[in-house]
Amino acid sequence: xxxxxxxxxxxxxxxxxxxxxxxxxxxxxxxxxxxxxxxxxxxxxxxxxxxxxxxxxxxxxxxxxxxxxxxxxxxxxxxxxxxxxxxxxxxxxxxxxxxxxxxxxxxxxxxxxxxxxxxxxxxxxxxxxxxxxxxxxxxxxxxxxxxxxxxxxxxxxxxxxxxxxxxxxxxxxxxxxxxxxxxxxxxxxxxxxxxxxxxxxxxxxxxxxx
Amino acid sequence: xxxxxxxxxxxxxxxxxxxxxxxxxxxxxxxxxxxxxxxxxxxxxxxxxxxxxxxxxxxxxxxxxxxxxxxxxx
Numbered sequence: 103x104x105x106x107x108x109x110x111x112x113x114x115x116x117x118x119x120x121x122x123x124x125x126x127x128x129x130x131x132x133x134x135x136x137x138x139x140x141x142x143x144x145x146x147x148x149x150x151x152x153x154x155x156x157x158x159x160x161x162x163x164x165x166x167x168x169x170x171x172x173x174x175x176x177x178x179x180x181x182x183x184x185x186x187x188x189x190x191x192x193x194x195x196x197x198x199x200x201x202x203x204x205x206x207x208x209x210x211x212x213x214x215x216x217x218x219x220x221x222x223x224x225x226x227x228x229x230x231x232x233x234x235x236x237x238x239x240x241x242x243x244x245x246x247x248x249x250x251x252x253x254x255x256x257x258x259x260x261x262x263x264x265x266x267x268x269x270x271x272x273x274x275x276x277x278x279x280x281x282x283x284x285x286x287x288x289x290x291x292x293x294x295x296x297x298x299x300x301x302x303x304x305x306x307x308x309x310x311x312x
Numbered sequence: 313x314x315x316x317x318x319x320x321x322x323x324x325x326x327x328x329x330x331x332x333x334x335x336x337x338x339x340x341x342x343x344x345x346x347x348x349x350x351x352x353x354x355x356x357x358x359x360x361x362x363x364x365x366x367x368x369x370x371x372x373x374x375x376x377x378x379x380x381x382x383x384x385x386x
Contacts, residue, residue, distance in 0.1 A: 122336045125328075128313045138316040140324065140360050141331075144353070150344060152335075157364070157371060159316055181369055185377045192360050198377050203371050259348050291320060 105246045106231040107253060111261055112225050115268045117193050117218045120226040124195070124216075124269045130266045132259040135161045137179060145230075152188040157181065162204065163252070167243060167294075171238055172207060177304045180204050193218050207235045208249050230257065247299035317363025323356040 128139045135159055143155035149182050162180045166170070184199040195216040201209060212232040219225035231252055236245035316323040330349040338345065364371055 106333060118336070118340050119377060121340065124369065125335060137314065138314050139313045140320070141327075142357070142364065143376075146339075146347070151374065152339060155376065157316060157369070179318075181371075183374060183378075187377075188339075190342060198379065202374065283350050286374070 103235065103242065104236040105250045106114070107234070108230070109257060110227060110229045111257075112219055112227055113171070113261070113264055113268065114225050115272075116224050117195075117216065118225045119268060119271065120216060120228075120264070121188055121195055123264060124270070127263055130263040132263040137161060142154050144231060145302060148312050149222060150191065152186075152190075154188075156184040156186070158184065164207075165248065165300070167300065168207070168241075168248065171241065173203070206237055208234065208245050210234050210249055210253060214254075228261075232271060241303060244299050244302035247302060248296065251296045315360055315363070316367065317360050318367070320356060320359035320363060323352070323359050354386045361379040 115123070125311040127133070128136050138159040140157045141154055142157045143153075147151050150284075156209050159181055180201055181203040181252045182199060182201050184197055186195060186197040195214075197214045198211070199214075200211040210232060210276050212230065214231075216230045217227055219227045233256060234246050234249040234253060236249065238245055260270075313324075315321045319374075324326065327349060329353050334349055
């Protein structure tokens with residue numbers, strides 16, 4: 103069983119600027135949970151595409167009810183790989199991001215596609231899909247709900263982080279109002295989902311003792 | 313931003329600076345005249361790949377775009 107997520111968003115910067123910002127997005131005020139960033143593979147292909155692999159370390163940020171199911175020796179930080187292909191001819195970028203640690207507890211895979219906004223040539227459209235799954239017996243639904251809630255919050259942070267870095271690159275300060283409304287809505291959705299996840303978790307735990 | 317190998321952060325910064333300039337000014341503009349960053353990349357990679365081994369980070373054998381199989385929609 104897998105939870106699927108899809109969303110699409112716009113950045114009001116050119117595709118070139120967004121791709122350039124993509125490599126400079128860390129650190130930003132919304133990325134305190136990202137501890138390290140490294141390019142561990144990079145090549146220009148014969149068809150002149152740039153393929154790269156980025157290794158990230160992030161703080162694990164699981165709630166206490168979930169941490170109980172982590173073996174004690176497991177690090178509190180998680181390793182994530184992000185593979186990407188930049189095609190400067192087609193003006194597209196595809197990224198695939200997934201965790202290579204904690205995967206049995208919860209696996210999150212995200213695929214993003216960046217292209218020129220078909221309605222506005224100076225903007226960039228980002229399509230995002232994610233698959234969230236967990237294999238922990240009796241808790242997979244709760245963990246998936248938690249994962250989905252956290253993912254939605256992350257998407258907001260990602261877009262805000264991008265806007266921040268883009269504005270910095272262009273020498274301005276990012277506009278607040280639209281971003282703030284988006285955050286509020288995302289926060290409410292995430293909070294509702296987190297509560298649901300906690301409920302499911304405590305239900306599952308109660309069942310175990312019956 | 314720090315590297316996962318504490319000793320590699322400076323080398324990473326040096327490489328990033330070179331790459332960011334090349335990426336925006338050459339690569340995206342279709343200039344295929346070659347990569348000025350190969351030396352600094354090599355130095356950085358020597359350091360970071362060593363750190364990855366020392367920390368036992370499971371990056372080996374992970375296929376590029378690995379999990380990109382067809383997935384069910386839930």
